Amino acid sequence: MAVQVLDPDPEYVLNHCTKYLARDNTDPRHNFGQFGSDDTRASIAESWRFPLIATYSDGTSSKSNYAVNQVTFVYQNRGVVSPISVGVIGTFATLYEPIPLRPIQFLGENTGYFALTVIVPKAEVHFYKYLVNNQYIIDPINPQRVTLDNNKTWSRFFTQFCTQPLSFEDWEYAILQRLVAHILPFRTREGQNFIDRYYNILDKQDKAALFPSAYRLDESVGATNYIDCILAREENHHLIDYKICISEINQVLRQRNPFIDPQDISVEMYAQLYNEMAANTVPGWDYSKYGRPRYFWELLRRHTFTGAFSHPKYGGNIGAAGWAYLAERYFDTATKTTLFNWQRAIESPLGINKDYHG
Amino acid sequence: MQTRFDVIIIGSGAGGAPIAYTLVKAGKSVLILEKGPLFKPQYQNTNGLSDFKRDELISDGTEKRVQVPGVANYGEGFYSSHVEPDINDEPHVYRGADGQDRATIEGYTAQVVGGGTQLYGGVSLRFTPTDFQLQSFNAGRTDLKNDPDGDVQREARDWPISYDELEPYYTQAEELIGFNGTVDNQLKRFSKDNYQPPLEPNPISRYAKAGMEQLGRELNPIDPILPYRTPLAVITRDHPPSGRKVPTDPETLKTSYVNRYGCPLGAKSNTWVALLSPISDQPNFEIRANCIVTHLECDGARINRVMYRDPSGRQLSVEGNLVVVACSAIESIRLLKLSARFNSEFDQRINQNDLLGRYFLTHCFGGASALMPTRNDKSMALDADWATDCCATEDFLKNNGLWAGGAIYNNTSDQALPLSIGRNHGSQDLDTLWKGFIDDTRLAGQGLADFLDENIGRGLSVSFMANQVPQRNNRIELHPTISDKWNRPVAYIIKTWHRHDQYLMDTLAGMCGKILKYGGENNTGEFQFLFEGQGGIFNAENALARIANHILGGARFGTDPRDSVLDIHCRAWNFDNLYVTDGSFMPTSGGANPTLTIQANSFRVADELLKRL
Numbered sequence: 001m002a003v004q005v006l007d008p009d010p011e012y013v014l015n016h017c018t019k020y021l022a023r024d025n026t027d028p029r030h031n032f033g034q035f036g037s038d039d040t041r042a043s044i045a046e047s048w049r050f051p052l053i054a055t056y057s058d059g060t061s062s063k064s065n066y067a068v069n070q071v072t073f074v075y076q077n078r079g080v081v082s083p084i085s086v087g088v089i090g091t092f093a094t095l096y097e098p099i100p101l102r103p104i105q106f107l108g109e110n111t112g113y114f115a116l117t118v119i120v121p122k123a124e125v126h127f128y129k130y131l132v133n134n135q136y137i138i139d140p141i142n143p144q145r146v147t148l149d150n151n152k153t154w155s156r157f158f159t160q161f162c163t164q165p166l167s168f169e170d171w172e173y174a175i176l177q178r179l180v181a182h183i184l185p186f187r188t189r190e191g192q193n194f195i196d197r198y199y200n201i202l203d204k205q206d207k208a209a210l211f212p213s214a215y216r217l218d219e220s221v222g223a224t225n226y227i228d229c230i231l232a233r234e235e236n237h238h239l240i241d242y243k244i245c246i247s248e249i250n251q252v253l254r255q256r257n258p259f260i261d262p263q264d265i266s267v268e269m270y271a272q273l274y275n276e277m278a279a280n281t282v283p284g285w286d287y288s289k290y291g292r293p294r295y296f297w298e299l300l301r302r303h304t305f306t307g308a309f310s311h312p313k314y315g316g317n318i319g320a321a322g323w324a325y326l327a328e329r330y331f332d333t334a335t336k337t338t339l340f341n342w343q344r345a346i347e348s349p350l351g352i353n354k355d356y357h358g
Numbered sequence: 359m360q361t362r363f364d365v366i367i368i369g370s371g372a373g374g375a376p377i378a379y380t381l382v383k384a385g386k387s388v389l390i391l392e393k394g395p396l397f398k399p400q401y402q403n404t405n406g407l408s409d410f411k412r413d414e415l416i417s418d419g420t421e422k423r424v425q426v427p428g429v430a431n432y433g434e435g436f437y438s439s440h441v442e443p444d445i446n447d448e449p450h451v452y453r454g455a456d457g458q459d460r461a462t463i464e465g466y467t468a469q470v471v472g473g474g475t476q477l478y479g480g481v482s483l484r485f486t487p488t489d490f491q492l493q494s495f496n497a498g499r500t501d502l503k504n505d506p507d508g509d510v511q512r513e514a515r516d517w518p519i520s521y522d523e524l525e526p527y528y529t530q531a532e533e534l535i536g537f538n539g540t541v542d543n544q545l546k547r548f549s550k551d552n553y554q555p556p557l558e559p560n561p562i563s564r565y566a567k568a569g570m571e572q573l574g575r576e577l578n579p580i581d582p583i584l585p586y587r588t589p590l591a592v593i594t595r596d597h598p599p600s601g602r603k604v605p606t607d608p609e610t611l612k613t614s615y616v617n618r619y620g621c622p623l624g625a626k627s628n629t630w631v632a633l634l635s636p637i638s639d640q641p642n643f644e645i646r647a648n649c650i651v652t653h654l655e656c657d658g659a660r661i662n663r664v665m666y667r668d669p670s671g672r673q674l675s676v677e678g679n680l681v682v683v684a685c686s687a688i689e690s691i692r693l694l695k696l697s698a699r700f701n702s703e704f705d706q707r708i709n710q711n712d713l714l715g716r717y718f719l720t721h722c723f724g725g726a727s728a729l730m731p732t733r734n735d736k737s738m739a740l741d742a743d744w745a746t747d748c749c750a751t752e753d754f755l756k757n758n759g760l761w762a763g764g765a766i767y768n769n770t771s772d773q774a775l776p777l778s779i780g781r782n783h784g785s786q787d788l789d790t791l792w793k794g795f796i797d798d799t800r801l802a803g804q805g806l807a808d809f810l811d812e813n814i815g816r817g818l819s820v821s822f823m824a825n826q827v828p829q830r831n832n833r834i835e836l837h838p839t840i841s842d843k844w845n846r847p848v849a850y851i852i853k854t855w856h857r858h859d860q861y862l863m864d865t866l867a868g869m870c871g872k873i874l875k876y877g878g879e880n881n882t883g884e885f886q887f888l889f890e891g892q893g894g895i896f897n898a899e900n901a902l903a904r905i906a907n908h909i910l911g912g913a914r915f916g917t918d919p920r921d922s923v924l925d926i927h928c929r930a931w932n933f934d935n936l937y938v939t940d941g942s943f944m945p946t947s948g949g950a951n952p953t954l955t956i957q958a959n960s961f962r963v964a965d966e967l968l969k970r971l
Binding site: 183323344355 | 409443623735738780811843844
């Protein structure tokens with residue numbers, strides 16, 4: 001697979017590395033539970049930012065480049081001796097041909113940072129390794145690591161608008177969808193009416209014009225997908241909360257209704273469970289495994305709301321359905337104009353702003 | 359690599375950039391060392407994309423947790439902007455009311471070229487002439503409320519410069535940096551009107567305007583003080599001094615991605631696009647981004663070396679004939695105190711009295727909020743539309759037993775975008791984002807729909823920004839045990855609110871409440887007017903941390919070396935070539951947002967520096 005490789009812009013690399021990587025203090029101040037006690041990534045701020053994923057334009061048209069991201073790999077030499085060669089192989093390119101990372105300089109001196117920028121389509125998941133002095137290593141910075149079927153561990157990244165499953169089994173995802181749908185306003189009658197219509201509108205639109213529309217719009221407008229994405233990246237420290245609590249919810253619901261799969265249980269039973277979690281008193285919950293179901297309930301509500309109404313590049317608010325719901329709900333019938341005109345500020349093709357490129 | 363310059367400036371925000379602009383234009387060699395990255399607007403990047411985005415998760419991102427050893431809020435979640443420091447790496451620590459230390463994001467502006475001017479809402483008011491003379495104004499008064507020990511009269515200081523002396527530099531700043539607003543009805547003398555025309559106010563602001571008009575008539579029946587369009591650091595027309603252009607339809611600049619967002623189009627007049635970018639192609643100017651200054655070294659009265667870390671952490675040094683420290687008051691004081699630890703002579707000279715770090719100031723601030731009778735599209739707004747000086751007149755102060763006044767303006771871009779409505783619901787500051795939302799059990803399903811119905815397009819708040827009484831024990835120190843990512847002691851913020859501050863905040867919050875009630879109750883609409891509340895920030899749960907990102911004082915200037923840290927030109931008294939020009943020079947905090955005054959003062963200092971080079 002041919003991949004477009006760009007010269008890494010040293011200013012861009014330093015602008016996005018210094019704050020996070022440059023330091024003397026090695027206290028594990030960035031371990032919120034996602035790392036082991038001796039993991040060097042615990043001393044790196046926001047290590048999830050690596051590799052750096054950003055919007056891309058070739059300078060002629062951001063709209064025509066809207067379907068791709070630029071991905072910048074960064075390797076930081078922490079040793080005294082600079083490596084002779086640093087390269088990367090990954091599923092985003094040919095797996096047998098390493099692509100070299102270039103040393104990044106500041107005022108003519110090497111900084112110890114090596115970088116490479118490639119163009120990768122949005123909504124993709126890839127695996128990669130670094131090749132340092134001809135030795136394959138997983139990325140020492142990026143927290144995303146996946147052990148594949150052949151028992152080999154690779155580093156992983158995913159691009160914006162990702163909708164591929166990352167953190168959950170199907171049954172976990174299905175329960176999560178039910179919980180998320182309970183929180184959002186789209187299960188109200190007006191909300192459901194909107195979802196049904198908006199889904200049809202999306203289907204009829206030119207798919208190239210509203211990237212990416214090739215997925216099913218669900219009742220959560222993608223908030224479940226957003227949660228899946230941030231648990232794989234920004235808030236990986238909360239994945240354990242979801243894993244334990246979804247398992248507990250599965251157990252509780254099976255105890256209460258042994259003949260129906262938890263994801264198919266009635267809305268009323270989910271409402272009851274929701275209220276019990278809010279009260280931190282859930283009959284059947286194993287408190288020795290997770291002491292505060294209320295905490296998970298708080299977490300879930302913050303994540304759900306954020307996923308429904310943040311920029312769609314984070315994986316939720318699919319097709320800007322969350323924003324469109326607000327735009328339709330808040331409407332001045334006298335002037336026939338919306339009172340939440342989100343499109344006006346947002347880049348094309350998602351929005352209609354002619355000056356802002358995203 | 360060039361290592362010698364006429365002038366080295368530490369920090370590229372409001373305190374540093376005007377000096378760089380003036381001196382580079384005069385042919386002097388200038389180096390700016392900036393801790394943060396150089397993020398550019400679209401038109402400056404070859405790919406046509408901005409490093410700043412209209413993205414609600416970039417202004418207050420996903421959750422991180424406080425992991426600073428030894429603080430009482432260890433383990434609590436926090437949310438910060440992509441250009442704010444990570445609390446775990448570079449915490450500010452304050453002493454809470456219970457005597458325990460907590461890490462906070464308060465007191466940082468932004469770590470990026472342009473500093474706080476990249477993220478601020480852009481409210482750019484001049485201080486009033488009275489703000490410069492609060493010692494004289496309060497001398498002999500017996501009517502001051504809630505000041506039984508006479509603290510105001512003992513601690514207030516006149517600035518060593520008057521409004522009239524600073525006025526030409528206000529004018530210069532307004533011309534070169536680029537603001538929109540109106541002069542009429544402002545209670546300050548303008549020698550020249552350099553404002554660009556304001557954009558159309560958001561429709562919801564009509565309630566604030568009506569309320570301000572009624573309050574103005576109530577306070578001054580014979581000669582009412584009427585509102586004016588809030589001066590904002592946003593260009594609305596092409597701006598020749600900086601070469602910036604606005605969109606074909608400037609009204610599209612109203613997006614509500616304003617306060618806490620960098621402007622992707624460069625229309626917000628941050629110091630990078632307004633002052634530094636226009637000189638960035640000059641051979642006598644260099645800016646080194648991602649470089650943190652660790653300490654200054656001196657030889658006698660001269661700063662002879664500025665020590666800094668490059669983007670990889672390597673220690674380097676540069677030399678300058680003059681050195682200007684302007685990295686926002688808390689960090690500037692910290693830098694000076696850290697330098698004193700490295701060098702006993704530096705210590706003796708900077709601590710020629712015991713005032714460094716003392717009389718740290720922010721603002722008395724607060725306001726009122728309400729849900730208005732009609733829904734309006736608040737997603738089309740800049741930060742503020744209307745302002746009034748009716749609570750800054752000498753009559754108002756004397757009628758209310760106040761030592762100083764403040765500006766009042768309505769916030770327009772707040773409560774506009776959905777995530778901000780959620781994360782600010784019930785929270786009072788950056789340290790408590792999302793707390794109200796996650797505690798509000800009704801917010802699910804129909805309850806969440808109702809919450810959105812109540813809030814989207816209906817929320818309106820009116821704020822005041824007023825002088826805080828200087829207190830000797832309000833101070834910045836180095837924390838005895840907590841260090842940053844370079845293993846240097848972090849800043850320790852110790853401050854309280856004076857009883858008169860509390861009275862002042864109650865009084866002005868009451869005025870803000872009147873504005874909303876006058877504007878909302880007298881108008882009918884689809885909904886019932888709902889007054890949500892009023893108050894000063896001293897009522898907040900973590901009131902001792904609150905700084906409003908207005909970081910002032912701690913190195914005040916004056917005419918008496920026994921009573922000030924800096925001389926009238928902002929030079930450290932016992933140094934020949936060390937200047938401090940961020941908000942730390944202020945002896946009193948002024949009755950308005952401080953950035954424009956910091957910028958004007960830096961233009962003033964720059965003229966003085968030119969005489970020396």
